[in-house]
Amino acid sequence: MAFRLRKTPALVRCLIALVVLGLFIYGYLSPNISANGILALLVKGQFSAVLYGAGIAGFVIVILLLTLVFGRVFCSVLCPLGAAQELFWRAGALLRRKKGKPERKGIVRRGYRPAPRVRYAIPLLVGLGVAFSVTPLMMILDPISTFGRGIAALRGLLFGVGSAEQPSAFTLILVIPMALILLVALFRGRAFCNWCPVGVTLGLFSSAAPLGMKVSPGCVGCGLCEKKCPTGCIDSRKKTIERDRCVLCFSCVDVCPTGIVAYGPQEKAAVSGEARRVFLKGAGKVSLVCGAAYLLGPSLKLFPRSMEAASGADLPILPPGAKSERHFTSRCIGCHACIAACPANIITAKDDPHPRLDYTGEATAACQYNCVECGRVCPTGAITRLSVEEKHRTRLALSTLYFERCVVNTRHESCGACAEVCPTGALTMIPYSEPGIPFLTRPVYDERYCIGCGACLAACPAEPRAFTLAAVPEQSLTIGSRPPEESGDELRVDITDDFPF
Helix, strand or coil, rough: CCHHHHHHHHHHHHHHHHHHHHHHHHHHHCCCCCCCHHHHHCCCCCCCHHHHHHCCCCCCHHHHHHHHCCCCHHHHCCCHHHHHHHHHHCCCCHHHHHHHHCCCCCCCCCCCCCCCCHHHHHHHHHHHHHCCCHHHHHHHHHHHHHHHHHHHHHHHHHHHHHCCCCHHHHHHHHHHHHHHHHHHHHCCCCCCCCCHHHHHHHHHHHHCEEEEEEECCCCCCCHHHHCCCCCCCCCCCCCEEECCCCCCCCCCHCCCCCCCEEECCCCHHHHHHHHHHHHCCCCHHHHHHHHHHHHHHHHHCCCCCCCCCCCCCCCCCCCCCCHHHHHHHCCCCCCCCHHCCCCCCECCCCCCCCCEEEECCCCCCCCCCCCHHHHHCCCCCCCCCHHHHHHHHEEEEEEEEEEHHHHHHHHCCCCCCHHCCCCCCCCCEEEEECCCCCCCEEEEHHHHHCCCCCHHHCCCCCCCCCCCEEEEEEEECCCCCCCCCHHHHHHCCCCCCCCCC
């Protein structure tokens, strides 16, 4: 019975981590819009996402306090990239068994791998990068950023959505960081957790926690715990556990034949000695500075990146609520939750890790008038959550009508598709006639009501299309939809057999 009880913590922890990982994958891959609620809850519960969005407040403080008391509980059950690594580590057991040499009787192959102190520089570099608005390193090393981009890109590769109908080379590049981490995990377990800026920072707090994994006197030095440790933080020769690297997977408790390895209160002398060793000796002071830089970097914004003036044609069209290029790129961590949440599949990352709106990916692509899903799932506030009423008035771009391309002008055919689908009344139809052609109506465009949703571009049957869209430097509120009294009979469209609807 005692043997089974020792296995319970590892089993429960593993099940919780797998459920969280499964919900993340479901949220990112499911085409069902109801999955966005789950995705929003999970992404907004990630340590780094909240840190980059709100700074040291609320949830971040809660996680830091929990870590300071119990150890790296966040890494244990809430980090999807950590759970994915561990899943690959366990699945790779067969490969390691075939590759490894036969073990002599009574001797277990060792797995302890001391982590170099240079890893403390990772949170320092990431924190300073974010403070100075230089984010590439953060996007490569941050766990939710790496995991989210990898899964969202995989979604594009599998289903042809979110990254254009034909995935670009850049889409394939987005998968590489996560693919490499998982490939290493097959043979080295959660090795990335020793370099992850979140893990290293939380490890500083975990090392001083009064609760944690410990090896009690009487250890026989069999090495089973060391072999099963996915982070390589157990040294069975010295009978020590590096608690700043321990992710509380309880694998060591699971396999210990004597029950010597356990989770519980540390001896007072051990706690103070461990704290002094990590915080005051060796790389202690340096590691504190590095951790502080990571935690404070998102709030400092020492040197916000300047945005040079650019024309609408040069600017990307941003998701509704992104406000401006400066606001969006200073907060976006590239988790690509917005790409997964977009029901129209027009938020993409074809050539930039920061998502953009792409109205050319599908024949019917347009930003849905009543949709606010991207702002709902964004964890950092890069995409501000809008109400449906605010979305109806938020200008993302401006259309330009080229009547010389319109089928009314080129083929003398009735159409009116653009005015039919325009949700704000920016396009209306007026009488149009020329000698020798039947009575028709032609579209007239009023930019005062245009929000740049792309509906006119999607509906236009002309080749090339009679509309183009150009981004605005800063999203703003329009005067609203055209009042019905202004439309009157001008919205009349003579429907014929050639009408595209």
